[in-house]
């Protein structure tokens with residue numbers, strides 16, 4: 001039986017007893033219980049997101065230039081270190097050359113810099 005169904009069943013019993021104050025209290029308590037259920041669902045989502053971020057954080061390799069790579073990534077994809085620090089999102093950097101010198105640019109935060117071999 002769900003919480004909502006349980007509250008409805010108790011409400012029916014209280015309605016038959018014709019006790020308005022008790023019925024109102026039950027409605028208030030029911031609303032509080034539903035609010036707490038919603039809060040628990042939100043907290044579970046936050047917890048799952050934080051665990052995922054924590055797992056990723058353990059795989060991050062930082063470099064002297066402001067990009068990051070992930071351990072165990074055979075492609076060594078370069079992600080924006082600034083975006084990771086501020087939003088915890090992995091944004092792949094664009095690699096291009098400027099006067100034959102390799103540079104990296106983030107398409108989100110627009111930071112760009114010369115790529116160093118680090």
Ligand SMILES: [Zn+2]
Nearest residue numbers: 080083106109
């Ligand atoms: Zn960025």
